Amino acid sequence: MTMAYKNVIHGLQKDEGTKENLFALVFEQGMSTNAASIKLAIPRSTAYSWVKKEKEQRSAAIEASEIARQTAQAAAAENLKVNLFALVFEQGMSTNAAAFGLGIPPSTAYSWINKEKERRDFTGEASSKTAREISKEDLKENLFAMVFDQGLSTNASAIQLGMPPSTAYNWIKKEKERRDITGEASSKTAQEISKDDLKKNLFALVFEQGMSTNASAIQLGMPPSTAYNWINQERERQSVTAEVTKETVQETVKETLKDNAEETVHETAREISKETSVETSVETSVESEEASTKDADSVYRVTFKL
The missing domain is CATH 1.10.10 (Arc Repressor Mutant, subunit A)
Structure with a gap:
């Protein structure tokens, strides 16, 4: 290897090291190209040329990366569309549910579905x-x-x-x-019959077994809101029934006491009437005896005179 070739290689290696230092100062530390060239003791024109070329290369790399990203997104979007259309048009799932299952915004799903519907209507696929x-x-x-x-x-x-x-x-x-x-x-439909059975089971769990309304609803596989509504209505009904029963009992007691009181009065009156009748009979008998005695005396006196 000749000395001249070695010098060229050394110069290139030196330039690469200087470039890296320059790019670090400019792109990473935010230093201006002019200040970096002064610090590294390289010609300003050389620094500007290197920085310009590096910017172009980085811009091209970013653009290529963006294109690749967009391509990947488009491919993913197509896959999502295919899956969305399969769920909605073939399996009959709602757009909202399909969007939730695929993890895409519902607005995007509705937009794709509407466009696909228009396309199918236009092509006659929905005839x-x-x-x-x-x-x-x-x-x-x-x-x-x-x-x-x-x-x-x-x-x-x-x-x-x-x-x-x-x-x-x-x-x-x-x-x-x-x-x-x-x-x-x-x-009465099967639903109403089943609803009555469900109510009976719910009331048995809550009122007889002491289970909470929420736990009972979970066990019966029904919405807690419905269970709470039914329980509140049943409690109100039981409260009204208890109040009516209380009033009925009170009225029955009153009537019974009244009847008993009237019977007592009547019985007392009958006893008094009996006693009065006896006394009257006795007095009448006494008077009769006295009258008989008087008559006998009169007869005796007349006889004696004769």
Whole structure:
């Protein structure tokens, strides 16, 4: 290796070390290019040239990184869209529930769903009954079975089925109206029967076994708010019943005392009447005897005179 080549290599290594020091001063410590060139004892023009090239390289690297990030985001978004569309259009899940499950903002999910609906309408994919509509019917049947047959509340059913409570309440309201029109609700429904059984179980746990309302609601798989409402109503009913019973007992006691008092008065009157009758009979007998004696005396005196 010639001396000249060694000098070139040494010069390049020195330049690289100087560049690193320059970049550290400018990009990391925030020193100006001019001040850094003075501190490192290198020509100002050289420092500016190195810093300019480094800025261009770093900018290109940042841009490439941003492109890669955006590409990855777009790919992830596409995957999310595919999963979202599958959940909503194929499995019949609500947009809100699907967005929650996939961890994406509901507003973004609704925007994607609306655009996809428009696209499918335009391409004719929604001309016939879709899998989502079929799944929607299944969801309705499950909801109606839980509410009308099993007696579960609409809110609890909606949560269990992973659908918006507002949608569930709307479907239940329309179904109730339909059943009222068709006469299906003319007699006591299975839901009402199941509801009565649920109430009986709740009252037994709370009033007989002493369990708290909240614990009883959890054990029976029902909303605590419904349980508290039923318990409060039952307590009010029991309070009213107890008050009515108390008043009835008081009235019965009063009537009994009154009847007993009247009977006592009547009995006393009868006793007095009997005693009065006896005294009157005695007096009459005495008077009769006295009259008889007087008559006998008169007869005796007349006889004696004769």
